[in-house]
Amino acid sequence: MSDTATEPSLPETADDLLAATPETAYFWGRVAGDGDLTDETVTVRASDETAAAALAAIVDAERVDHQVTAHESTHDASVVRYEDEYELQVSDGTAARASAALGLPTDGEAGGYRFDVFSDERAPLVRGLLEACGTVCFRESSGSVGISFVHDDERLLETVKTLLAEAELHVPTDDLEDSSSGGYWFGLADDADTAAFAEWVYQGSDESGLYAADRRQKLFRSVERATGTDVGNLST
16 A cells, blocks of 8 residues: 555645645645634644644644644544644634635634635545544444544534535435534445545545545555455555
8 A cells, every 4th residue: 555655745835825726725624624713823633643744834834733632432422542633823814814715613603614716626625624524434344434524513514515515526425413422423325435435535645745644544444445445556
């Protein structure tokens, strides 16, 4: 698989974080899925060092904070796991512009999530969202791959469902449901082609450097176990 081949490349630094590029689409997908906006600051988080380095390169940040945090399981709040968490902030006026242009929620207010500007960069946008608020598992009982998106904001998940429905490949999804942690979630439908989805969402990621190595590897390995398809050779 390509995940273990070479040292990941770093993406280009964005001249304008609101211009439509693969780098900005990935960045705002990560922010929407696991980030915060105040009037002055954009905060974005990652649980993978590769993704943290990519995000820092996009915004040309010199400092990335690192800590270990506890997270409840999406589907079983009694299960707690401890993970690395990397966090970086942008405080240059981008937050107010992003709130106005992209409809991202500020200070806990409701968001509108207007991602039309990234219609030509849908794959890296969905990749950022998947890595920020998605889960991947291999179902031993059925020998299939489970891919789902989880978030406290119902409107964000409805937006993700729309992004998938309008993607150039067919990505059927299930209805939104309540999660045990008090938020919402939905999964790709049982008849979704998970190998095609994995190939599409990580297409060109080796070259761009826009990915979290641990999340990509888990998806690729799960798909390979379920279908026998070596997605790593298809998505480079």
